Amino acid sequence: DAKTTQPTSMDCAEGRAANLPCNHSTISGNEYVYWYRQIHSQGPQYIIHGLKNNETNEMASLIITEDRKSSTLILPHATLRDTAVYYCIVREYNDMRFGAGTRLTVKP
Amino acid sequence: DAGVIQSPRHEVTEMGQEVTLRCKPISGHDYLFWYRQTMMRGLELLIYFNNNVPIDDSGMPEDRFSAKMPNASFSTLKIQPSEPRDSAVYFCASSSTDRGWENEQFFGPGTRLTVL
Numbered sequence: 001d002a003k004t005t006q007p008t009s010m011d012c013a014e015g016r017a018a019n020l021p022c023n024h025s026t027i028s029g030n031e032y033v034y035w036y037r038q039i040h041s042q043g044p045q046y047i048i049h050g051l052k053n054n055e056t057n058e059m060a061s062l063i064i065t066e067d068r069k070s071s072t073l074i075l076p077h078a079t080l081r082d083t084a085v086y087y088c089i090v091r092e093y094n095d096m097r098f099g100a101g102t103r104l105t106v107k108p
Numbered sequence: 109d110a111g112v113i114q115s116p117r118h119e120v121t122e123m124g125q126e127v128t129l130r131c132k133p134i135s136g137h138d139y140l141f142w143y144r145q146t147m148m149r150g151l152e153l154l155i156y157f158n159n160n161v162p163i164d165d166s167g168m169p170e171d172r173f174s175a176k177m178p179n180a181s182f183s184t185l186k187i188q189p190s191e192p193r194d195s196a197v198y199f200c201a202s203s204s205t206d207r208g209w210e211n212e213q214f215f216g217p218g219t220r221l222t223v224l
């Protein structure tokens with residue numbers, strides 16, 4: 001079973017920041033937080049991951065709370081092509097369990 | 109790099125037939141994963157290999173499913189005999205541990221299997 005809880009769906013206006021929350025209250029010290037997304041009919045695509053510190057790459061930023069029990073994925077300027085299902089995953093080694101994810105719809 | 113390659117992209121077969129799905133991982137990657145995605149169960153890990161050796165097959169649903177990796181550039185997932193409940197999208201993914209186990213997995217485009 002997935003160790004994360006995410007909202008089922010969210011909307012975001014094009015050009016605005018999309019903030020996707022994730023709860024992982026049972027995360028252990030060795031487990032990383034990963035984010036993937038899946039655009040319709042495609043394979044999941046890696047976005048970002050982190051252990052304790054906040055992370056940023058060309059796609060997104062990941063904010064992890066100090067107690068590591070929750071995190072937020074930020075897409076700074078959402079575009080229509082960011083419409084997808086976003087999965088938050090707690091991972092230790094190769095045990096990567098996908099939950100239901102958040103369906104993000106970016107609207108013009 | 110062409111990414112992870114899967115074939116066929118679509119497969120329609122009849123119940124009882126043997127089905128073979130194929131995967132070519134990204135060159136140089138030492139891990140290969142097979143996943144299955146259905147509406148009911150979401151995305152599930154079936155089995156994964158490290159350096160061509162199966163490490164964990166606890167996700168394989170039953171004996172009708174088998175997976176092999178004869179070399180670093182090829183893997184197969186076989187279902188024999190197939191059943192309608194096997195209808196799903198099957199994804200292959202690969203990753204490299206050159207920088208540690210936490211490297212991201214790269215997914216292929218998937219094979220959509222329909223068993224009639």
